[in-house]
Amino acid sequence: MTIRRLAVFGATGDLTGRYLLPALAALRAGGHLDDRFTLTGAGREDWDGPRYRDWTAAQLERHGAGLPADARRAVTAVTDYRKADVTEAAEVAAVVAGDDPVAVYLALPPSVFPATVTALHRAGLPPGSRIVLEKPFGEDLAGAVELNRLLADLVPERAVFRVDHFLAMTTVQNVLGSRLANRVLEPIWNSTHIAEVEIVWDETLALEGRAGYYDHVGALKDMVQNHLLQLLCLVAMEPPLTLGERDLRDRKLDVLRSVRPLTDYDVAHRTRRARYTAGRCGGRDVPDYVDEEEVEAGRRTETYAEIELELDSWRWTGTRFRLRTGKALGRDRKEVAVRFRSVPHLPFGQDKDVRPNVLRFGLEPENLSLDIMATGSRAEHLAPLSLTAEMAPPALPAYGRLLLDVLAGDPVLSIRGDEAEEAWRVVEPVLSAWDRDLVPMEEYPAGSDGPPPRHPAPERRDELLHPETVRPGGS
Template sequence: MDYLRREGGVSVVERIVIFGATGDLTGRYLMPALAKLYEAGKLPGGIRITGVDRRGWEDDEAGFRRLVLDNLERHAGGVSASVREKMALEVVEYRRADVTDAESVISALGPLTGPILAYLALPPAVFAPTIEALKAADLPEGSRVAVEKPFGVDLESAQNLNRLLHEFLPESAIFRVDHFLAWQPFPTIMGLRFANGIFEPLWDRNFIDRVEIVWEETLALEGRAGYFDHAGAFKDLIQNHLLQLLCLTAMEAPTALHRRNLRDRKVDLLRAIRRLSPEEARLQTVRARYSAGKIGERSIPAYADEEGVDPDRGTETFAEVTLSIENLRWAGVPFVLRAGKALSGFRGEIAVHFKPVPHLAFQRADDPRPNVLRVGLEPNRVTLNLNVNGPYDPFDLEQIELGAALDPQEFFAAYEALFLDLLEGNTTLFVRADEAEEAWRVSEPILDAWEKGLVPLLEYPAGSNGPAEAPAEPEPSRSGAGREEPTPWAR
């Protein structure tokens, strides 16, 4: 087989086919990640990267190569100019095709002499017909299919996608992508929880008051109406990324960090999350979209007035849900998941709020602020807020912060790490079939309540802290206002 080699008994494909090759995800993240791996010598020798899309140029091959080179110059500045040119001029090729039509896809793939990695960087609406087309192409044994998030648009569509994929691929060859799992905070929260005798005995309802998992950003729509106006903040972030972080924060300890053990524990946790009734959804969720405002020096139009937005669709740019986990460890502890756009400052973190001491000996002190353990998502930083004696009166209290910035991922950012796992067939940091469906079982009642109008669509000015009905974290915890937004992944 020309496109197959063996490393330690693991087959590695040597041809990558990207469906949706002219899209933002491919240009901004996938191609730069592949270029970095190529420069580092981490891709198989003789690698071929085939881009497939509907877009056409007078000379398709030359047009696509120019597009790849432009995107690499814009988004892969750390890669040498010679490697960028070699990637664009020698490694990639282009095939124009209708990705939903089997004959068109088969023609684009051409003769298949060995296993391929088919990467679906596509909108969820076309996943099913593209997978049907791949099935008709009769992919060689050892081929793999990667599907970007969100995996479907509801429970039924996720179940249908799983059924279609399993008709011609084993689960070990299916990679449902959630790049948060390949990002540095993933091992950070695992290490804090399961490698420290300080925290493990305290990690339950007896000592923890509540947990917040938050992704708030200053970015507005930024030209992504085609995708975001159909997804919204909940499907874009909470249904996948933040639920994954919830799993890591609250799941039981795996016996080992093996793909099955780890994913079994995540599924157990998802199954323990209480599905909200319509009344609970009304009381425990918030949705809103931004109106016109200013973020720093930028004037932001109202979301409903952004180009490409259908205001009647009622898409939310801010979403907050409070979930309960019905098991012995977490009964009674609220888990707040919040995501929002066009806010006053960037905040991405897991914040674990501990309960106060049962008796406070400092009678003259005001109620002390709670101890909070924060795992910063970007930058990756761990802090712990503690109460100590005040500097002037030994019977007063003040709060201090102990913190450490963790070394950044030196080479393997999220998509680089994911591509290495894809090529080596390692499914540990990808979402399993039952896990994808359980995430929709949690999410669907919330989205149903929103669609029925049980939860009003609020508004908040761009550049504010969000809608008044969603209390903001105290100002000291909000960081990054005015600094460059993080960009190590697609949202």
């Protein structure tokens, strides 16, 4: 059943203005929304409908200027606004009131999700309604479990959309397409041939006005716990029987369950955290993170996070998975890099400058490239060669695809409840060890490559050094 009513809580925030409104205009331009569609925004500002429509038009002009003007005007025309406290059932009820089902989008900080879901339950939703939650889902494992319980009392699991816009990106979906539709890749998609998979989201952007949210979350929760772990799932999952929501989600869950739990020793040697200091980045001066407006230095929030994971599975034992993200870095690097092992023998009499093959899925910009070695000017001499293919522009932006799925009731690109909990299980040992300062808070100048490289972790694990920490089946 297609829903034609969307209610956005947090409707005056950056997410709504920068992403949701342009996504709706793109859907309208593509013929996916008709004249019966309506949008109700709810926020703390004491605005009325005309004031919000003016704001909507300004946001669409700023962030959706490339979209047809008539599509932008159409979205603005069907928009209304109500001031509402998202924790008060009566005010929430006024936003969602009506006989037709409504899709409720929580464009809110995760800390208020439980209170808002509780208010929605008390207010009551029309039958067939759906609820959409932004990442991160909860603030820790216990919070995710409790939030899942609250949602189960509100709507069926299929009506819960824990969205991650990374899953709607063309290149991210092409990870599956490249693997599963090409016989040349799937037979070598395992630890016998792949030494390391690096999943990176490095950006030159600093806080850009998001300190009020970011300083409470940090890089690990903002990016690694959701976006990068979702990419890990698509890279490492077993081939599903179909791309239907049950088969795809089951295989993603298998990957998260296979992640070897990190001990304190692992966290100390296989994770890093850092935050930027003053520097020059992207042609602008950036202050120390702790001097940014709305930042509380005592929180010790990281702007750079890196973790190395291992999967205990038949396919992947012996392959390293490195997940990394950072803000205010010297260059944007957003990709999944699959690094293959070296060939067993080279008959060229050349043992230096021979690089292993790397298959790269570029996320922004969206492209696909393969680094190989080829013969150079002489037959016995090797030289690196990069083969690159630019991806065709997507028909819809990532948020457009997600909203289309929400309105149509297709949860294939949303995250199931048990999957959300399992993702927290992966990162909770890191959060715990970081809270106890088992990993130092490093620093890096804004505009640099991040914290300086460090020596590889010792091969021996802490269970070898401390027998009392041995896990059944551990290495």
